[in-house]
Amino acid sequence: MTNGAATHCPYCALQCAMTLTTPAALTPASRPGSDPVPGQPPAEAPLLDVSGRDFPTNRGGLCRKGWTSASLLNHPGRVTAPLLKGADGVHRPIGWDEALALVTTAVKDTRARYGADAVGVFGGGGLTNEKAYQLGKFARLALGTSRIDYNGRFCMSSAAAAGMRAFGLDRGLPFPLADLDSASTILMLGSNVAETMPPFVQHLQGARDAGGLIVVDPRRSATAAFTSDGGGLHLQPLPGTDLALLLGISHVVIHEGLADAGYIAARTAGYDAVVRSIASYWPERVQSLTGVPADLVRDTARRLAEGSRQGGSYILTGRGVEQHVDGTDTATAAINLALLLGLPGSARSGYGTLTGQGNGQGGREHGQKADQLPGYRKITDPAARAHMAAVWGVPETLIPGPGLPAVQLLKSLGQPDGVRCLFVHGANVAVSAPDANAVIAGLRSLDFLVVCDFFLSETAAEADLVLPVTQWAEEEGTLTNLEGRVLRRRRALAPPPGVRSELWIMTRLAQALEAPSTFSENPETVFEELRLASEGGLADYSGIDYAMLDRGEAAYWPYPAGSTGTPRLFLDAFAHADGRAVFTPVTPRRRASASAGPADAADRAGKPMTLITGRLMEHYQSGAQTRRVAALAEAQPEARLQIHPAAAAAQGIAEGDFVSISNGRGEVSCRAELSTDIRPETVFLPFHFPELESANRLTEAATDPISGMPEFKFSHVWVRPGAGNPRANELPASELQKEGAS
Secondary structure, three states, X not given: OOOOEEEEOOOOOOOOEEEEEOOOOOOHHHOOOOOOOOOOOOOOOOOOEEEEOOOOOOOOOOXXXXXXXXXXXXXXXXXXXXXXXXXXXXXXXXXXXXXXXXXXXXXXXXXXXXXXXXEEEEEOXXXXXXXXXXXXXXXXXXXXXXXXXXXXXXXXXHHHXXXXXXXXXXXXXXXXXXXXXXOOEEEEEOOOHHHHOHHHHHHHHHHHHOOOEEEEOOEOOOOHHXXXXXXXXXXXXXXXXXXXXXXXXXXXXHHOOOOOHHHHHHHEEOHHHHHHHOOOOOHHHHHHHHOOOHHHHHHHHHHHHHHHHOOOEEEEEOHHHHOOOOHHHHHHHHHHHHHHOOOXXXXXXXXXXXXXXXXXXXXXXXXXXXXXXXXXXXXXXXXXXXXXXXXXXXOHHHOXXXXXXXHHHHHOOOOOOOOOEEEEEOOOHHHHOOOHHHHHHHHHOOOEEEEEEOOOOOOXXXXXXXXXXXXXXXXXXXXXXXXXXXXXXXXXXXXXXXXEOHHHHHHHHXXXXXXXXXXXXXXXXXXXHHHHHHOOOOOOOOOOOHHHHHOOOOOEOOOOOOXXXXXXXXXXXXXXOOOOEEOOOOOOOOOOOOOOOOOOHHHHOOOOEEEEEEOOOOOOOOOOOHXXXXXXXXXXXXXXXXXXXXXXXXXXXXXXXXXEEEEOOEEEEEEEEEOOOEXXXXXXXXXXOOHHHOHHHOOEEEEOOOOOOEEOOOEEEEEEEOOOOXXXXXXXXXXXXXXXXX
């Protein structure tokens, strides 16, 4: 074991720096797999101590999840051998040789019967760069399939699409996070960083001290609460109206002469069309559409303009405004506003989007997405295909074309022309995907499902075969944080004997399937190939290697060989051929009804409410990890529906009562939490919990036509009193048989 491994937190994209050390009382003999030693800690005691490490993003701080992260390394529920599901539905251990043979046979049989695209891969934004890269290569060359996508489609896809069309390049924050420290004004839309990445909050303090923190959220979230006592403004729009709000702010900027005319003329294209597109969004009309007072719309525009002339202004977007069927257009409206004010590419101002998953940035750059090849190359670009064919040493014709984005991929499960054999890596789609009942039904209809995980997650529980894989502190690799900075993950201890790295698994399966090219279980070897694969692409890592990262050098991509990297993008030019950023006119589209009401007409009394979903401080994503941490589960043991007291009173609901939340896709039952921090027509449900508390049983699988992002943040639901505690061990069959609404 290496004592004092310098690494990074396994959770969000802030990637807080930490040091892992062996507890003084924990001798090698007391580790799992050894006989107990009298007087030594039991195996359940944390194998490693966690301490915060000084780093520009977290400055030594960690959140509750980070402090408790090591407790999962020897959790009693850890999967430490391949598990095969029997005819009785029970998973039992088998050997690795048998497991790999079963997978190989399943793939060969599926391809022979249905074709290569009947094999699918669903990846994750928490995989290291090396695993994400090799997974894309494995899917396309070893499996021969185009059917690969990943859970980042649920996270960053709308902001990425907006960034690509505006700037020609997508990097979450195109500047170091520490640049926010000196800002006098920060507009944050749809992100609750105080709970989702708490150490981030210190970077907002300068704007708050200047009275310039502006938070847009239908709830008075913990982040919105920072605007009190003169800290700034909280704008509380109706869910789904952020696009109209941004158009209203832009209207004020233009019509009050606050736009940066010199910047617009010198560095942008398409300004006149945007002016025409927002002409009808004057503040009073925007107030009628969004519920945000016209005076606050004007005040926001003026503060942003003043900040851009003084200490600096930044506009930041998050999932709250992006996880919609018009998420790309909403993110585009935020970029248009930033361009009007001359923020992107400025040394003191900017626009950025806050990546959520640990490797949400790097995970989308190197081949997991259905439409991309490594280096952020388009899979339909002949030059990109030729480059990858040369790196992989295969004919270009062996590289499949574009596949299906995540929601379409999941809808195809078990269908006649869809995926019949599925690999899942680093994702828990049974909880995290929209219209979860339909997704679980799809998983159960597969001929073969193999899941790589370290716990028996809700998705792994559906698998025919579960393959145990390494956790973060047991592996080497790299990740790319929300700033586009490439970081080193370092191994601090050996994994349990029966556990394997996903690189090892892919390498062995590629050999068994007689795949072309080469595959490696060594992370540095894979990274060296990734460097070659990314060279010349938008996300160029060719100038980065393990040695420089181990020396602590900052490495922001693009980092071409021979350069010093790019901490701040667009200072001289944008990534379009003419060097200009592009304004794209956008206007709200009328939403199709997001409600398919209950069949029982008696349940339709009153109006449906709007459900929004999100995170709690104690939990992360589907909760498959954090719900297993005792301290976190004790603090937040169950889902609770946040509802305004007036709305609750109208239904006869009191604090702590069980309530039923339903629509045509499913039903959730949990306790009510009454709060004036939410709008009266809106309810909020965290998405970390499974089964009868699973928020995504209610969300819609409708998607943004550009990005493929699902509509997570706007669902019509009916809320009524429930009957007692209905928590169950599995979903009712009647729910699983329902078809998801489209």
